[in-house]
Amino acid sequence: xxxxxxxxxxxxxxxxxxxxxxxxxxxxxxxxxxxxxxxxxxxxxxxxxxxxxxxxxxxxxxxxxxxxxxxxxxxxxxxxxxxxxxxxxxxxxxxxxxxxxxxxxxxxxxxxxxxxxxxxxxxxxxxxxxxxxxxxxxxxxxxx
Numbered sequence: 001x002x003x004x005x006x007x008x009x010x011x012x013x014x015x016x017x018x019x020x021x022x023x024x025x026x027x028x029x030x031x032x033x034x035x036x037x038x039x040x041x042x043x044x045x046x047x048x049x050x051x052x053x054x055x056x057x058x059x060x061x062x063x064x065x066x067x068x069x070x071x072x073x074x075x076x077x078x079x080x081x082x083x084x085x086x087x088x089x090x091x092x093x094x095x096x097x098x099x100x101x102x103x104x105x106x107x108x109x110x111x112x113x114x115x116x117x118x119x120x121x122x123x124x125x126x127x128x129x130x131x132x133x134x135x136x137x138x139x140x141x142x143x144x
Contacts, residue, residue: 001111001126006103009129014100016136017093020046024085027143037076042139043088044076050095051077054132058102060115061125067115103129 024039032038037045052074060067080087103111103125111125120131 001108001124005126006111009126009133010100010103012133013096013103013129016133016140017089017096019140020092020136021089023140023143024089036142039143040083040085040088041076042142043085043092044078045074046136046139047077047079047088047092047095048074049132049135050092050099054099054128055095055102057115057128058099058106058125061113061128062106062110064115069115069117071117071119099132 020043024043027039029038053072057067057069060069077091080091083091106125114122114124115128116122117128117131120127123131
């Protein structure tokens with residue numbers, strides 16, 4: 001994989017917390033359609049996904065030969081029950097920063113490792129992080 005591709009992916013991942021904050025704050029405290037999540041609930045979900053999916057899978061790629069991953073869609077993170085939206089956005093940003101730290105420590109050989117996703121098939125680190133960005137974008141777009 002080229003350095004340009006890794007740099008672009010890293011930048012796109014690092015941009016998500018700012019984009020999320022702008023969208024979540026713009027959505028405000030207005031009513032949400034039935035079955036939809038409020039901005040704090042969306043951020044809580046993205047924190048859970050960061051912890052339970054991306055961190056776990058990146059570590060598996062480092063420590064296991066071709067791990068297998070089921071479809072996973074965690075509910076909302078339950079920590080800090082009284083946290084404000086700004087608090088939750090800061091927590092998400094820290095978790096995304098930890099993801100980027102893991103990526104920075106991978107080295108070229110780490111980026112080439114693969115796992116097999118039940119839905120997406122064989123994914124290397126870039127493919128896995130493309131899924132992360134797609135997931136982030138879907139939730140950011142949900143704010144309208």
